[in-house]
Amino acid sequence: MKQKAKTGEQLFQEHVNQLKRDRRNTRYWQLFIFISFFFLWEISSRLGWIDPLIFSSPTRVSKLLSENLLNGSLWFHLRITLLETIAGFLIGTISGIFLAFLLWYSKKFSDIIDPYLVIFNALPKVALGPIIIVALGTGYISIITLGAIICVIVTALVVYNGFRSVDPNYIKVLNIFGATKWEGFKTVIFPASLPTMISTFKVNVGLAWVGVIVGEFLVASNGLGYLIVYGFQVFNFTLVLYSLVLIAIFAALMYQTVAKLEKWLIKKL
């Protein structure tokens, strides 16, 4: 009897150890790929397997990185792009949720607007870039708008569907107590659809980056998107790759932050 219990314990311990080992193994592989990528990039650039003028090399990129870090240019451009992305993300997400609320609140409104939403959703929003720039000027406003407009309709449609899939009997419970439509939204629809809304955040972070970078391609005179275009024009591909690396790092960080926020919020609910 006692023997048996001990084996169960041991098996469990082995299982835990196995899991740990697997996880460590995965990490090693990830690290291996990471290092070999930069190693290969460096080697092939040095040995001339790839054109160093186009593909640059990790050492050159990191040299530029440390230079720009010291002279403040990194922070200057990064800050602008980050702020634009965050603003675009917030404005796009919040107005998307607000639009979803309007669609939910008035069936008439949602029926009327439906075909326009479908068209606008299908339209590649970056194609609106030139029009937005003509209308709003060549400043930050246009770039933020582009970042926002790219998420707003998807958010509205997804969140509206979330609102509608809430069991109407919950609303019935409130109506028995004489609740108004707005109270029903506040007490039931909104909290019940929070998980849906948070899941749109993750998608929107990626979308806002697309909008902002394209916006900077089109008009900006600073920011990471601008650096890419500038580097391309003066054939400085170290600069292009440097901007790309920065974008990759910070897009991933932002995504992780939102994912953390999601976990935290879900746990709190």
Place this chain on the structure above:
Amino acid sequence: MSYLNIQQISHYYFNQNNYTNALKDVSLSIEKGKFTALLGPSGCGKTTLLSIIAGILKPSEGTVLLQQQEINKKITSIGYMLQQDYLFPWKTILQNTLTGPKIQGELTDKSIEKAKELLEEVGLGSVSDASPNSLSGGMRQRAALARTLMTNPSLLLLDEPFSALDFQTKLKLEDFVSALLKEYNKTSILVTHDIGEAVAMSDEIYVMKANPGQIHQHFEVPEEVRNLSPFEARRHEKYHELFDRIWEELNQLEAKSKNR
């Protein structure tokens, strides 16, 4: 004039390409303090009728008078317990119980105190801060009952409140609810398709039939059975007598609807 008057209610549901006549010419009246059961097969319009009485569904035709007043959405003296508990999973049991006062803008220390007392009374005092998800089916039903009683309704509508429970829990809860409602002298309407439950708990029984939903027959529960608790009532011989009569009646109804 009775306490509750249901006059010639008809209701139609409209779909894309057809309609359902859920209720046709339903009239009945209920005296204050009485316990009435609505019995009938699935789809005969029981839930529809309750929603109309509660004022959250406007009937296609007819009126409902509560103490000579036409009911509307604003009337809060009606409590309605839905077919399932529909507790809000993101709120604690106590917060769920306080839904009514919160909506009606009467969330005071006094109402919180009252909610705690009510939860104590339905045997949930120790789990008032728990999430509904951690409660058993019977506990959830009791929490839903506490939420319904919180606004102190004088008319109580119960839509198959015990149908999702195992037999034993169901018998206990029947006794509990019956005693509680007698104590507060509530007028109640219970929807069920359990004949035994209807006979054991109520003073009057209306049997409904489907397609379209109509009142088919009215039974009075004998005095001897009424005064017993549901559990004891089930052992009385008059209980069995009435049970058999209603059983017969429902069988005939079913046979008729099959022949058509």
